[in-house]
Each structure stands twice: as structure tokens, then as C-alpha cells.
Amino acid sequence: MDYAIATLGSHSALQILKGAKDEGFKTIAVCRSDHSFVYRHFGVADEIIEIPSYREFYRVEDDLVRWNAILIPHASLIAYVDLKVIENMKVLYYGNRKILSWESDREKQRIWLEKAGLNLPRVYSDPSEIDRLVIVKFQGAKGGQGYFLARNEEDFNRKIGSAENYTIQEYVVGIPVYIHYFYSVMRDELELMGFDRRYESNVDAIGRIPAEMQHDLKVTYTIVGNFPIVLRESLLPEVFRMGRRVVEASREICSPGIYGPFCLETVVTPDLKFYVFEISARIVAGTNVFMESSPYAWIKHGKPMSTGRRIALEIREAIEQDRLKEILG
Numbered sequence: 001m002d003y004a005i006a007t008l009g010s011h012s013a014l015q016i017l018k019g020a021k022d023e024g025f026k027t028i029a030v031c032r033s034d035h036s037f038v039y040r041h042f043g044v045a046d047e048i049i050e051i052p053s054y055r056e057f058y059r060v061e062d063d064l065v066r067w068n069a070i071l072i073p074h075a076s077l078i079a080y081v082d083l084k085v086i087e088n089m090k091v092l093y094y095g096n097r098k099i100l101s102w103e104s105d106r107e108k109q110r111i112w113l114e115k116a117g118l119n120l121p122r123v124y125s126d127p128s129e130i131d132r133l134v135i136v137k138f139q140g141a142k143g144g145q146g147y148f149l150a151r152n153e154e155d156f157n158r159k160i161g162s163a164e165n166y167t168i169q170e171y172v173v174g175i176p177v178y179i180h181y182f183y184s185v186m187r188d189e190l191e192l193m194g195f196d197r198r199y200e201s202n203v204d205a206i207g208r209i210p211a212e213m214q215h216d217l218k219v220t221y222t223i224v225g226n227f228p229i230v231l232r233e234s235l236l237p238e239v240f241r242m243g244r245r246v247v248e249a250s251r252e253i254c255s256p257g258i259y260g261p262f263c264l265e266t267v268v269t270p271d272l273k274f275y276v277f278e279i280s281a282r283i284v285a286g287t288n289v290f291m292e293s294s295p296y297a298w299i300k301h302g303k304p305m306s307t308g309r310r311i312a313l314e315i316r317e318a319i320e321q322d323r324l325k326e327i328l329g
Contacts, residue, residue: 003319004028005312006069006091008057009035009048010076012283012308015291017044019309023316028069030060054080064091070328072311073097073282078104094315095260095282096329102254103281106139106167116249118242118264118276121170127156133171135221138163147221159218172275174267177229178286180294181243182310183259185327186317190243192236193261193307194294195229196286228289238274246279259327260314261287261307283307 005020007013009031017027021044029036029045033052039045047067049060054076064071070092071077077086078100087097102108113120124130130152136159137147146163149171150156160166180193200221206214231239242264251257258281265278287307290297297305305313318324 002068003092003315004046004067004069005072005315006030006064006067007072007074008054008077008080009039009045010054011074011285012288013039013074014042014044015288015306015308016072016074016283016311017308018042018291019306020312021046022304022309023312025312025316026067028064028067030057030064057081058085058089061089061091068092070094070315072308073100075280075282075285078282093329094311094327096254096256096258098329099250099254099258099281102250103279104139106137109279112249112253113246113276113279115252116242116245118245119274121172121267121275121277123170124168127153127160127168130156130168134168135171136160137167137169139165139167145220145222149219169277172267172269172277174269174275177231177266177268177274178226178284179239179243179264179266180261180284180287180290180307181246181263182261182307182314183243183247184314185259186314186321186323190240190247191300191310192239192243192296193287193310194290194296195231196226196289197229198223198286199225199227223285226286226289228294230295235268235272242274242276260311283311 004026006028007016009029013029017029020027026046027044028047029039030049030051031039033050036048036050039048049063072094083100083104102112134150135147136150148159150159176197178196182191182193201224203219203221247258261283263280263284264276266274266276268274291306293304293306318327
């Protein structure tokens with residue numbers, strides 16, 4: 001093919017690059033110098049461009065343009081490269097890059113999810129309003145780093161320190177379920193790619209410590225890895241309804257809306273009600289548990305289909321149908 005697939009060497013790059021090679025593309029990894037050996041080891045990148053830090057990514061743009069590369073975004077790109085830089089890059093970009101500002105701003109996120117008619121946890125505008133257990137989150141795609149729980153204003157003030165740009169959100173008790181979707185422009189269809197839950201440090205280690213010794217521990221939510229989940233089948237209709245409503249609402253707030261991979265981060269309560277507390281408007285690291293395929297993607301496509309490969313398949317079909325402009329943001 002005349003096009004290459006490029007991504008930043010982090011997050012879900014192994015999956016993205018392997019999927020692109022499976023669909024016949026040349027692949028390019030833009031890596032920190034001290035990380036490049038990983039992509040050489042696994043043999044997923046035909047070209048490796050080394051940079052001293054993620055923030056130097058803009059320096060390789062001309063190289064990517066020369067190779068006719070299509071850039072695939074993921075959380076590391078969004079976390080370490082300024083959104084204005086991403087929005088103004090000349091390199092071909094898969095997805096609607098304007099939607100990233102709706103993901104990165106929690107207030108705009110909430111407007112989007114409310115417009116989609118989803119169940120959302122309560123958000124507190126001031127610490128003095130806290131009347132139940134809450135979780136305090138910070139802006140950006142930083143993998144849960146720094147999040148903490150608080151029971152009241154005093155507890156909040158003791159833990160917040162000098163941090164700014166936070167959101168105080170009701171802590172809904174239930175099972176975390178992260179839903180992986182893919183909206184195909186080429187096929188005009190929403191696909192279910194799988195489910196995962198996160199493995200977080202140190203909150204997932206607390207249960208290994210006797211209760212009487214837990215009180216002085218500071219709970220943190222830094223993501224270390226992910227587990228695959230197979231959801232009970234009776235919940236799938238609601239999963240699809242939520243995804244479709246998100247896509248429809250995105251067209252109103254940020255035309256042409258969201259397409260490609262995205263994730264609804266939810267909690268399912270004992271009455272089997274979904275509460276959506278966040279959306280990721282691109283591929284998420286939880287899809288890495290399905291490097292080969294999830295049960296749902298296998299049933300749908302009849303062959304191994306990771307989210308990374310599904311992106312490459314969409315791009316290949318767009319090229320073959322002379323519709324590439326429709327999926328480049």
C-alpha cells in the first residue's frame with residue numbers, strides 16, 4: 001500500500017502496529033530512545049524513529065508526512081503532546097481530532113454524556129457539598145494517577161494538597177466495566193470489541209491487608225494492567241444502546257462526531273444499572289487484553305480481530321473504496 005501506519009511507541013502501540021502489519025501496511029513507531037528496543041524485539045515496526053521525550057514528537061512530523069503515514073492516536077499521545085499541537089499537525093490523522101477536547105475536559109465530557117441520556121454519577125461543584133463517599137479525579141489521560149477518595153470536606157482538604165483542575169465525583173459502588181466500541185464509517189455500524197476492568201495500585205492490593213491495618217494507608221488508583229471480562233449476555237442490548245446514543249450525541253456537539261474506537265468507563269450496580277463516569281474517545285489500553293481477539297470480535301468477524309487490527313481494516317477499506325478523507329480528522 002502507498003500509506004503507512006504510525007503511532008507513538010507506548011500504551012497500545014504493539015497492538016496497533018501488529019494489526020496494521022496484519023492488514024498489509026508499512027508500520028512506523030515513534031519511540032523514546034530508551035523504549036525503542038521493545039518494538040525492535042517484537043518486530044512490529046518497519047521503521048523506528050527515536051526521540052528523547054514524547055514532547056519532542058512534533059519534530060518528526062515532516063518525516064511522517066514524507067512517508068505518507070496515517071497517525072493513530074492513543075492516551076500517551078494525548079497525555080504528552082499538547083492538544084493544540086495535535087490539532088494543527090499536517091500529518092494524516094485517523095479519527096476526529098476535534099473530539100479530543102471533549103474528552104480532555106471533564107465538564108465538556110459531562111455535557112456530551114448527558115446529551116446522550118446516560119446515567120452519570122453526581123458531580124460536586126464545591127468540597128463543602130460532599131455528603132457521601134466521593135472520588136477526586138484530575139484532568140487528562142494519566143491513567144488514574146493521583147486519584148483519591150474522600151468522605152467529607154475535611155477529608156478532602158487533608159488530601160488535596162496544592163492540586164488544581166480536579167473533579168469531585170460521587171463514588172458509585174459496583175463492578176467497574178470498561179466497554180470497548182468501534183464505530184465504522186465504512187460500514188455505518190457500531191461494533192462491540194470487548195470489555196475489561198483495570199488492575200490498579202494500590203487499591204487492588206488493599207484487600208490483602210487485614211482491615212485493622214488499612215486505616216493509615218493512602219489509597220491510589222494508578223493503572224498497572226487490565227483483566228478481560230465476558231459480560232452476561234442479557235446486558236448486551238443496553239451496552240449497544242449506550243454506545244449508539246454516544247455516537248449520535250457526538251455528531252451534534254462536534255461534527256462529524258466520534259468514529260473508530262472509543263470506550264465507556266462504567267460501574268454496574270447490583271440492580272444491573274450502568275453508571276458512566278468517563279469516556280475515552282480513542283483506543284484504550286484495556287483492549288490490549290484482546291491482542292488476538294475478544295469473543296465478540298471473533299463472532300463478528302470470524303477471524304482474529306484486535307481493536308488495533310480493526311483500525312487498520314477500516315483504513316484499508318477506506319483506501320480501497322476511495323473514501324479515505326471520510327475517516328481522516
